[in-house]
Amino acid sequence: MSQVKQVLQVHQVESDEDASMAFAIGRRIRDRRVAQGLTVTDLAQRLGRAPSQVSLVENGRKELKLSELRQIATALATSVEVLMNAEPPSRRAALEIALDRAQRGSVFASLHVPSLAIRKSLSDDAIATILALHDEIQRLHQERAATPEIARRANTALRLDQRNRNNYFAHLEEIAKDLLALIDHHGGPLSQRGASDLAKHLGFSLHYVGDFPKSTRSITDHRNGRIYLPVNLRGIDPRSALLQALALHVLEMKEPQDYEELLFQRVETNYLAAALLIPEASAVEYLSVAKNARELSVEDLRDTFAVPYETAAHRFTNLATQHLDIPVHFLKVHDSGVISKAYENDNVVFPTDALGSVEGQIVCRWWAARQVFSMEDQLTPYHQYSDKPAGTYWCTSSIQNTPSGVFSVSLGTTFEDARWFRGRDTKKRFKSTCPDERCCRRPSDALASRWDGMALPSAQLNSSLLAAIPTGTFTGIDRVGIYDFLETHAPASAE
Numbered sequence: 001m002s003q004v005k006q007v008l009q010v011h012q013v014e015s016d017e018d019a020s021m022a023f024a025i026g027r028r029i030r031d032r033r034v035a036q037g038l039t040v041t042d043l044a045q046r047l048g049r050a051p052s053q054v055s056l057v058e059n060g061r062k063e064l065k066l067s068e069l070r071q072i073a074t075a076l077a078t079s080v081e082v083l084m085n086a087e088p089p090s091r092r093a094a095l096e097i098a099l100d101r102a103q104r105g106s107v108f109a110s111l112h113v114p115s116l117a118i119r120k121s122l123s124d125d126a127i128a129t130i131l132a133l134h135d136e137i138q139r140l141h142q143e144r145a146a147t148p149e150i151a152r153r154a155n156t157a158l159r160l161d162q163r164n165r166n167n168y169f170a171h172l173e174e175i176a177k178d179l180l181a182l183i184d185h186h187g188g189p190l191s192q193r194g195a196s197d198l199a200k201h202l203g204f205s206l207h208y209v210g211d212f213p214k215s216t217r218s219i220t221d222h223r224n225g226r227i228y229l230p231v232n233l234r235g236i237d238p239r240s241a242l243l244q245a246l247a248l249h250v251l252e253m254k255e256p257q258d259y260e261e262l263l264f265q266r267v268e269t270n271y272l273a274a275a276l277l278i279p280e281a282s283a284v285e286y287l288s289v290a291k292n293a294r295e296l297s298v299e300d301l302r303d304t305f306a307v308p309y310e311t312a313a314h315r316f317t318n319l320a321t322q323h324l325d326i327p328v329h330f331l332k333v334h335d336s337g338v339i340s341k342a343y344e345n346d347n348v349v350f351p352t353d354a355l356g357s358v359e360g361q362i363v364c365r366w367w368a369a370r371q372v373f374s375m376e377d378q379l380t381p382y383h384q385y386s387d388k389p390a391g392t393y394w395c396t397s398s399i400q401n402t403p404s405g406v407f408s409v410s411l412g413t414t415f416e417d418a419r420w421f422r423g424r425d426t427k428k429r430f431k432s433t434c435p436d437e438r439c440c441r442r443p444s445d446a447l448a449s450r451w452d453g454m455a456l457p458s459a460q461l462n463s464s465l466l467a468a469i470p471t472g473t474f475t476g477i478d479r480v481g482i483y484d485f486l487e488t489h490a491p492a493s494a495e
């Protein structure tokens, strides 16, 4: 929990704040220098530095140590306090500071316009107009944001945290290892029997029932040491549902109070369940052999450990960088093109909205995650190279039919690392210039002139809302239904 929160605050706010602060201090230094009739070279001489260093400082491109700031303050016959004063020294400086801050923000990043050098020739009125436009775009984006701000922030923070860990959670791998040792499991896939044994070792009996409350995957009764699971899992691997219930127990998780906590619990329980289904040691042994033979394949991992494709791709993402030294990206996309989950540490650039959110965005139609939907044969693994602005990537994709819709699950890596994978010899190759609209979002002039004003599509419910909020809600849990259920199914001897 705290990690997600920390990432959110440290990476999103402070780094921007620091940069803006450096720029503001730089502007005050320049104002003070100019007021004293000094040139950059004059000040540089007083400091015993190159003029280029002074320019870097004045333009906020270099962060100063306190000792350096003191030296500059002395050279300008002022104090550190004056240079650090939060009030901008002049209207002009205030405008420049605001423009600099705006150009570092996500609204400008999402517009893909080159950033404007802040020169003397840029008039105050021009800066004020740009700032007014910027603020209005930001306001519109926030107004239109279909998902709650907290959900976007939590998703973004989580993606960053996963990236920093290379998608590998060492503490959960340790716990998985200890749990498997409890039932003397020494490698290979974990069977349904093994999962039941684990439940027994942790003090639970299992009860499969038909009248299961909606929107719950499992219910754990701590009073009687029971785990209830639905008879009909609607396509979910029965081991997954059980292992996730056990993971909640082992990780001592309480009912989540907000979205962030729910998301965090989902990620950790999913990870631990997958780490039990595909134990680290056996998987790494298996994957290392496959890498040496240049035969890495998500399908093989799926078949060897008898898990759904998404579990195999997820697990591959966890282990690839840590153990095989291969950076990867993972992408789950609805057949409408909307991103449902996305993680990367190979620098592939996902589409984002103005607030930096990936979930709910539409993926380029030339990426494997979209192209795979046009394949008639959905059983043969799909591979393609994509030339993207950030470089060339190789991806493998598979289509999954789930109770909540049809999705593609993709695993990708850089061109260089494609050599370890089966399917690297594919002839399929597409060019994507997204986020440039001319790539795949704007109709050709010929089509536009033929159809503009002649078509009236009926919009679907904004699917970004559905994508960013996990199915199964924390607020919507029917407590009455669950307590009734527990009363009905509790053993007769219970008080």
Ligand SMILES: [Zn+2]
Binding pocket: 364, 365, 366, 432, 433, 434, 439, 440, 441
């Ligand atoms: Zn595109």
